[in-house]
Amino acid sequence: MNLADLSSNLLYVAFVAYLIATFVFGGAVKGNKEGTFNSEKRWGKVAITITLIGFAANLGYFFTRWGATGHAPLSNMFEFTTAFGMTLVGGFIILYFLYKTAVLGMIVLPVALLIIAFASMFPSEVSPLIPALQTSWLAIHVSTVVIAEGILAISAAAGLIYLLKVVDPAKKSKQRFWLEAMMYSLVLVVGFVVVSSFFSLTGYEAEFTYVDKEDQEAAITYAMPPIFGMNEYVALTDGAMTPLVETPALVHAGKLTTVVWSVLVGTILYWLIRLIFRKRISALLKPFVKNVNLQLMDEIGYRAIIIGFPIFTLGALVFAMIWAQIAWSRFWGWDPKEVWALITWLFYAAYLHLRLGKGWQGEKSAWLAVIGFAIIMFNLVAVNLIIAGLHSYA
Amino acid sequence: MENLQCQCGHTNPPGTKLCESCGRSLTEKDQNSKLVDMRYEGTARRSQTYNKSIIDKIWNFFSSVKVGVSIIVVLLVAAAIGTILPQQAFVPASTEATIQAYYADTYGSIGRVYHALGFHDLYSSYWFIALVGMLAISLVIASLDRFVPLYKSLKNQRVLRHPSFMDKQRIYGSGPAAEDTLEKAETKLKELKYNVRTDKNGLLAEKGRFSRWGPYVNHIGLIIFLFGVMLRMIPGFYIDESLWLREGETRAIPEVPGYYLENKGFALENYTGEGGEEVFGEALDRVGTVAKNYQTDVVLYQNSEDALPGAADSQEVVAEYPIRVNQPLKFDGYAIYQMDFRLDELKAMTFALTNKETEESLGELTIDLINPVDNYELEGGSTVELLGYYPDFSGFENGEPQTATPLPNNPGFLVELTTPETPEGETSFITIQNTVEPLGENDFKLTFLSADTRDVSGLTVRKDSTLPILGLGGLIFMIGVAQGMYFNHRRFWIQQKADGTVLLAGHTNKNWFGLKKDLDRVVEYASLPAYTDQQDEIDKVEKAEKEGETLS
Ligand code: HEM
Numbered sequence: 001m002n003l004a005d006l007s008s009n010l011l012y013v014a015f016v017a018y019l020i021a022t023f024v025f026g027g028a029v030k031g032n033k034e035g036t037f038n039s040e041k042r043w044g045k046v047a048i049t050i051t052l053i054g055f056a057a058n059l060g061y062f063f064t065r066w067g068a069t070g071h072a073p074l075s076n077m078f079e080f081t082t083a084f085g086m087t088l089v090g091g092f093i094i095l096y097f098l099y100k101t102a103v104l105g106m107i108v109l110p111v112a113l114l115i116i117a118f119a120s121m122f123p124s125e126v127s128p129l130i131p132a133l134q135t136s137w138l139a140i141h142v143s144t145v146v147i148a149e150g151i152l153a154i155s156a157a158a159g160l161i162y163l164l165k166v167v168d169p170a171k172k173s174k175q176r177f178w179l180e181a182m183m184y185s186l187v188l189v190v191g192f193v194v195v196s197s198f199f200s201l202t203g204y205e206a207e208f209t210y211v212d213k214e215d216q217e218a219a220i221t222y223a224m225p226p227i228f229g230m231n232e233y234v235a236l237t238d239g240a241m242t243p244l245v246e247t248p249a250l251v252h253a254g255k256l257t258t259v260v261w262s263v264l265v266g267t268i269l270y271w272l273i274r275l276i277f278r279k280r281i282s283a284l285l286k287p288f289v290k291n292v293n294l295q296l297m298d299e300i301g302y303r304a305i306i307i308g309f310p311i312f313t314l315g316a317l318v319f320a321m322i323w324a325q326i327a328w329s330r331f332w333g334w335d336p337k338e339v340w341a342l343i344t345w346l347f348y349a350a351y352l353h354l355r356l357g358k359g360w361q362g363e364k365s366a367w368l369a370v371i372g373f374a375i376i377m378f379n380l381v382a383v384n385l386i387i388a389g390l391h392s393y394a
Numbered sequence: 395m396e397n398l399q400c401q402c403g404h405t406n407p408p409g410t411k412l413c414e415s416c417g418r419s420l421t422e423k424d425q426n427s428k429l430v431d432m433r434y435e436g437t438a439r440r441s442q443t444y445n446k447s448i449i450d451k452i453w454n455f456f457s458s459v460k461v462g463v464s465i466i467v468v469l470l471v472a473a474a475i476g477t478i479l480p481q482q483a484f485v486p487a488s489t490e491a492t493i494q495a496y497y498a499d500t501y502g503s504i505g506r507v508y509h510a511l512g513f514h515d516l517y518s519s520y521w522f523i524a525l526v527g528m529l530a531i532s533l534v535i536a537s538l539d540r541f542v543p544l545y546k547s548l549k550n551q552r553v554l555r556h557p558s559f560m561d562k563q564r565i566y567g568s569g570p571a572a573e574d575t576l577e578k579a580e581t582k583l584k585e586l587k588y589n590v591r592t593d594k595n596g597l598l599a600e601k602g603r604f605s606r607w608g609p610y611v612n613h614i615g616l617i618i619f620l621f622g623v624m625l626r627m628i629p630g631f632y633i634d635e636s637l638w639l640r641e642g643e644t645r646a647i648p649e650v651p652g653y654y655l656e657n658k659g660f661a662l663e664n665y666t667g668e669g670g671e672e673v674f675g676e677a678l679d680r681v682g683t684v685a686k687n688y689q690t691d692v693v694l695y696q697n698s699e700d701a702l703p704g705a706a707d708s709q710e711v712v713a714e715y716p717i718r719v720n721q722p723l724k725f726d727g728y729a730i731y732q733m734d735f736r737l738d739e740l741k742a743m744t745f746a747l748t749n750k751e752t753e754e755s756l757g758e759l760t761i762d763l764i765n766p767v768d769n770y771e772l773e774g775g776s777t778v779e780l781l782g783y784y785p786d787f788s789g790f791e792n793g794e795p796q797t798a799t800p801l802p803n804n805p806g807f808l809v810e811l812t813t814p815e816t817p818e819g820e821t822s823f824i825t826i827q828n829t830v831e832p833l834g835e836n837d838f839k840l841t842f843l844s845a846d847t848r849d850v851s852g853l854t855v856r857k858d859s860t861l862p863i864l865g866l867g868g869l870i871f872m873i874g875v876a877q878g879m880y881f882n883h884r885r886f887w888i889q890q891k892a893d894g895t896v897l898l899a900g901h902t903n904k905n906w907f908g909l910k911k912d913l914d915r916v917v918e919y920a921s922l923p924a925y926t927d928q929q930d931e932i933d934k935v936e937k938a939e940k941e942g943e944t945l946s
Contacts, residue, residue, distance in 0.1 A: 004673070069673065099907070125676040128665045128684050131719035213500055214486075250501060295930065299907055306904065310875040318868050327720050329731040329854045330634075331864070334517045335484075336477040346470040353463045356433070383477075 004126065007064035010057045011082070015116055017054025018089065018109045021047050025105035032291050040291075044102040048093075051105060055093060058086045069126045072139035076127050077384060080142065081119030084380065087150025088112045091304065095154050099300055103292055107157045114189050121196040137323035144315025145341075149376050151308035152348065156373030158301035159366035165292045166363055169283035175363075176282070182370065183281035184270055191266020192258070199224045206240035208233045213249040220254050224261050228253035255385060298362050301369045302355065309348050316341040340379040347375055402556065409443030412436025415552055417559025429928055430562035432901055437543035456532045457539040465529050472525065476516035479508050530620045537613045548603060553593035555887055557897060563887075565900035565913065569923030576890050578920035583886065586912055596889035601882075606903060608878020615871030622863035633728070633857040640739065640764070641848040644695070647855055650728055654709060658691040660735055660849040688732050690717045690851040694725060717853065727857055734852025740802045741848045745824075745840040747776055747811060756813055758843065763802035775814050778840070782808035787825050795823065811838045884909050888922070898922055 024047035031039030062083065065073040073079040092108040095101075129138070160182065167175045206222045210230030220230055222240075229243030230253045247253040270281075277284055320341065321331035332338065351368045354360040360368075398406040404415035411424055412435065419425045419436075430436065441457040444450040455461055479501055487496040497505035497514060512519050560566060580590050580597055588599035626632040635648040637655070644656040663686045665671055667678045678684060695709035715723045722729040742762050746755045757772030763785065770778040787806030788798040795806055806825045812818075820836040822829055829839060884902045891897070902909040906927070916922060 123677070123680060125680070126673045127677040127681075128671065128674040128686065130685055131688055135720045137720075295933065296907070299905075303905065303907075306879045310872065310879055313875060314872060318872065321864075321868075325858075325861070326722070329722065329729070329733065329856045331861075333483070334476070334481055336480075339473050339477050343470050343473050346466050346473070350463050350466045350470070353459050353466070356459055 003064050003068040007061050007068055008124075010061040010064060011116070014054045014058035014061060014086075015113065017050050017057060018113050018116075021050040021054060022106065022109040022113065024050060025102050025109065026288065028102045029106050029288050029291070034290060037291065040102045044100065044105075047102060047105055048096055051089065051093065051096075051109065055086070055089050058089065062086065065126075071129055071133075072143065074138060074142035074146065075129055075133055076122070078119050078122040078124040080146065081122070081380065082116055083143070083146045084149060085112045085116035085119060087147045088115065088153050089150075090147070091151035091154040091308075092157070094151070094307070095158075095300055095304060098303070099296065101296065101300065103161055103289060104154070104157055104300065106288060107161055108154065111153075111157065111186070114186065114193070117193045118189055121193060121200075132327045135323070135327070137319065137326065141315060141319040141323050144311060144319055146315075148308050148312035148315050149380075151304055152312060153304075153373050153376060155301040155304035155308070155369040158297045158304065159369035161289055161292055162294060162297040162301065162363065162366040163370070164282060164285050165289040165294060165297075166366075167282065169280060169286055176280075178367075179282045180280050184266075187270045187273070187281070188262055188266035191264070191269055192262035194269070195224060195261045195265045196258075205237065207236040209236065210234070211249060215249075222254055222257060224257055226253070227257045227260050230254065252386075294362065298365060301365060302361075305348060305351060305369070305372075309352065312345060312348065317345060336383055337379070340375075340383050344372070344375050344379060347372055407438045409438030409440075410436065411438075412559065413556070414547060414550065417552075417555035419558065419562070425558075428562065428932060429564055430559065432563070433903075434540055434544050435547040437547045439539050439543055441539045453535055453539070456528075456535040459536065462529075462532045462536055465525060465532055469522075469525050469529065472516065472522055475513060479505060479514070481516065482514045485514075526620065530617060533613045533617055537610050541607075541610045544606065548606065551598065551600075553591050553598040553887075554596045554889060555899075560887060560889075560897045560899040563899035563901055564906070564927060564929050565898075565909065565925055566928055567898040567917075567923045567925030568895060570894055571890065571896040571923055572921055573894070575896055575920050575922060576888060579888055579916055579922060582916045582919040586915065588884075588886070595891070596887065599886045599888075601884045603883050605877055605881035606883045608874050608876075608881070610874070611877055612871045612874025615867045615869070615874050617867070618870060619864055619867030622860040622867055625860045625863065626858070631859045633855065635855040636733070637730075637853045637855055638736075638850050639690070639692075639853055640741075640850045643764075644693075647728075647730070649857075650855060652697045653712075653725075653728075654695040654697075655730070655853075656693040656695065657851055658693060658714075660851045661687065661689045661691075662735065662737065662849075663687040663689075688719055688735060690732055690735075690853065691715075692717055692723060692730075694723065717851075722856075727859070729856050731854040731856065732851065733854045736850040736852070738847040739850050740805065741846040743805065743845045744843045746843055747772060747778060747813070748839060748841045750837060750839055755841075756838075759840075761807065763805055777812045779810040779812070779819075780807060781810055781821070784808075807840075809840065811836070811840070813838055879904075882908060884912065886913065886916070896923055898925055900925070 024043055028040045028043030028047055031043065033039075062073060065079070074083055088108060089112050092105060092112075096104060163175070163179050167173070167179050169176060200223060204223060204225065206226055207219065208222070208226070208230055209217055209219050211232040212218045213231075219236075225241040226243040227245070228251075229246040231247060231249035231251075233243065233246065233253075235242070243253070245253075247256065273281060273284075320338065324333065324338075325331040351365070351372065354368070355365060397408060398410055398420050400406060400413035400416065400418055400420060402413060402416040402418065404413055406414050406420065410420055412418065412430060413420055414437070417436075419427075419430060424430060424436075439457075441454045445454060479497070482493050485493060485496050485500075487493045493514065494509055497509040499505075501508065508514060516522055561568070576592075576595070576597060580592065580599075583590050583597075583599040586601075588601045590597055590599045592598075633649045637645065637648060639645055639655060639657040641657050641659050644654050647653045647655050665674055665678055665684045665686045667675045674684075692715055693711055694713040694715065696712045698708050698710050713723065713725060717723050717730060717732045719732050722731040724730075740763050742760050744758060744760045746758050748755050756774050756776045759770040759772065759778055761770075761780070766780055766783050768780050770780075772778070782795060784795045784797040784806035785802040785804075786797045786799040787804050788796050790796065795808065797806070804826060806823065808821070808823050810819045810821050812820075816837055820831075820838055821833045822831050822836055822839060824830075824840055826842070882902050882905045885900065887897075887899045889897050900909055900913055910927070913925065917925065
């Protein structure tokens with residue numbers, strides 16, 4: 001087994017460990033009697049041990065891949081997103097040792113699993129570095145950012161738990177709607193993983209040429225049956241599905257197709273869950289949060305941001321500017337990725353200031369924390385894949 | 395406004411909420427509330443006290459956190475709008491008109507509106523800059539409004555506080571205790587690294603007060619940073635020039651007096667996927683060519699001190715350096731970056747003067763496409779005169795040849811050919827594709843033989859004297875956030891009454907969990923009375939009330 005194979009096997013180990021730990025955490029929390037934490041105390045230890053083993057394997061993946069590629073594995077969508085899944089677990093481990101709350105693991109680990117699975121849908125082969133990335137600032141800048149985002153995301157998990165506890169599933173409300181919308185969007189990610197894996201396992205490919213928005217001829221390979229066709233497409237693969245709609249040059253029909261497939265499959269999955277359990281997903285999770293101490297969740301959410309904010313500033317602004325100055329001769333260029341890092345930073349700054357006032361702690365903070373996570377994910381996914389600038393990984 | 399006299403006899407400045415000396419609540423509202431607002435120690439803040447003159451109003455506006463957060467949120471939203479479509483710096487158009495047309499053509503009506511609203515250059519628009527300016531003003535005023543009274547108050551803290559101050563703290567407990575309780579508490583607190591002061595029957599233990607200055611320090615850092623950004627508008631602080639340098643060429647560096655740069659050679663290297671790069675094979679198969687290195691080998695010259703300016707032989711070599719991405723050439727406060735390149739630009743073209751009929755050559759000439767000479771004498775007595783040179787020929791306008799750019803992309807030559815046979819000369823217009831003979835059929839022509847090419851490096855010359863200021867601002871900001879966020883200001887007040895009853899109160903600016911952990915250890919060691927988190931109590935009552943509402 002060479003280093004690269006070892007690396008991907010270690011990632012599998014981590015994945016499986018997180019999966020097991022999710023269930024043990026869940027069981028630990030569910031086993032608590034109302035108002036007591038006995039089960040959590042006992043099983044929490046087992047669960048965190050499994051998590052730590054998984055995390056060690058995850059770190060093993062990271063450093064063996066570093067060894068195999070010769071550069072910090074933070075240079076493309078697969079590597080960066082996987083690292084984010086890892087630091088999310090890392091952030092959880094830090095806060096678990098501060099506050100010993102099993103319920104946090106029950107929420108964070110499945111999200112980390114989802115993120116790693118999502119990452120694995122992107123090409124994972126070892127890619128060479130373009131000149132701008134050939135510097136140790138790649139490792140310094142990106143690893144700091146990804147650690148900060150992992151920690152900041154914990155506040156969203158704490159916020160989610162807070163909301164699961166306070167939002168009344170029996171009463172129609174905006175809160176209930178948005179909470180369920182969050183659950184739905186997580187299921188959509190599952191949808192993406194499911195369709196991507198299905199079509200990649202069955203080896204689906206359809207090639208087209210098209211005319212891009214600069215009026216140049218270009219080629220594209222679809223990995224899923226093309227629902228949308230590119231501008232003035234010509235099919236090259238026999239027997240491939242004919243696109244239902246042709247889009248104007250401005251729209252990337254290939255990406256749109258992926259999105260629509262994911263939404264389609266995700267929505268079917270979501271309704272299956274609803275049909276089987278006859279409950280909203282947020283209501284399904286409700287029994288798990290019966291013992292949650294709201295004030296503690298609020299504190300954890302706040303603490304995660306307090307720990308994460310300075311690290312984020314250092315990585316996403318300070319180190320980023322130093323590197324940009326060296327590589328591109330200017331420390332700031334209003335590139336979309338930079339701008340979204342600034343937006344994320346301003347958002348958390350706004351959060352910190354809002355919390356100075358009364359009435360913003362508790363539920364409102366929880367919503368804000370979740371929105372913060374949404375911004376981080378937007379920067380990771382949408383900005384990389386859609387608003388591509390200098391930082392584009394896709 | 396009048397000073398406020400407390401029951402304890404202390405005179406407080408107008409606007410004070412908690413007596414500076416004993417901590418009693420001075421307003422009726424505070425007297426009736428269950429918990430006291432400790433954020434600024436109940437001090438008198440200018441913004442909370444005066445609201446008469448226009449200056450008061452402006453001061454109060456900018457010192458409000460609500461206003462500050464609103465500015466931050468507006469900036470955030472504006473920044474996001476600027477990423478919906480690419481900014482003008484990223485689109486392949488350079489003049490006002492072509493930029494406008496680009497947005498309209500590429501993005502349709504959305505693009506047209508986006509451009510019309512000025513969003514294509516959002517980050518340098520006046521309103522965006524004005525917003526950043528308001529942020530800066532707000533930072534300064536809000537910080538001053540709070541820092542000054544907070545500093546005074548924390549500096550002049552009394553150990554003994556009135557019981558009504560103690561029981562309005564979030565962490566509070568009271569009850570009988572042993573005689574040596576206070577001493578034991580003091581020992582334990584000192585062990586936990588608290589500064590302990592005692593006065594008569596009370597003690598004040600404090601830790602991490604400096605963390606309270608964190609926000610002010612980080613705001614100062616931000617202000618310094620923004621100041622640095624502003625400085626770059628002043629000429630001289632900031633230079634940003636581009637320099638296209640052909641292989642073999644030496645040029646004066648723009649805006650850098652006395653320095654010259656020679657391009658010894660440009661190299662573009664791609665990954666091969668072979669040898670040590672085999673690991674990349676799969677990725678290269680998928681994405682195609684990937685660049686590995688862009689490099690310009692340069693020599694930097696400087697005019698020697700005593701030489702006449704511009705005299706070529708008086709230049710001294712200062713440095714030889716391979717400029718690569720991430721490895722700019724630095725000298726004397728300037729830096730030169732590898733930013734761009736053009737491969738295989740035409741350098742010179744070689745022609746033969748031939749007789750059309752016999753195809754016999756009367757000699758060859760090479761025209762330098764950057765600095766062409768006008769006259770070419772061939773061996774057999776023929777001459778070629780260059781009447782006109784059009785480096786980037788783009789067609790005729792009113793019969794005149796035109797050039798689109800000064801770059802030799804598509805050279806056109808208007809020549810007069812004189813041979814012993816045709817002493818009166820023949821005129822001919824030559825481009826790469828064809829030859830036009832504007833004054834009638836000629837006997838001779840220039841036949842294209844070969845062309846030399848070379849690469850051109852696109853370099854950026856940069857000086858940024860504001861960097862140290864920006865760095866300082868960033869450093870101070872980082873120190874400030876770390877100071878304010880990784881440390882907490884924790885305090886305990888303990889006093890023992892004559893009857894042995896101990897009162898105990900605690901406060902922290904953040905991390906109540908940590909505060910309680912400290913307190914638990916002290917309570918256990920010194921057998922202090924049990925304490926409660928009064929916020930919990932309030933939450934419970936509120937929750938019960940809410941549930942009561944829904945039930946009834
Ligand atoms: C992007 C701009 C800003 C950043 C990054 C920033 C950063 C911070 C940070 C990190 C804190 C500490 C928060 C905490 O410890 O919980 C803070 C506190 C504070 N900021 Fe800002 N700030 C910004 C703009 C402003 C503005 C415009 C105002 C104007 C109202 C303001 C007013 C305050 C106040 C009043 C505090 C609390 C001070 C204290 O607790 O003693 N900030 N700021």
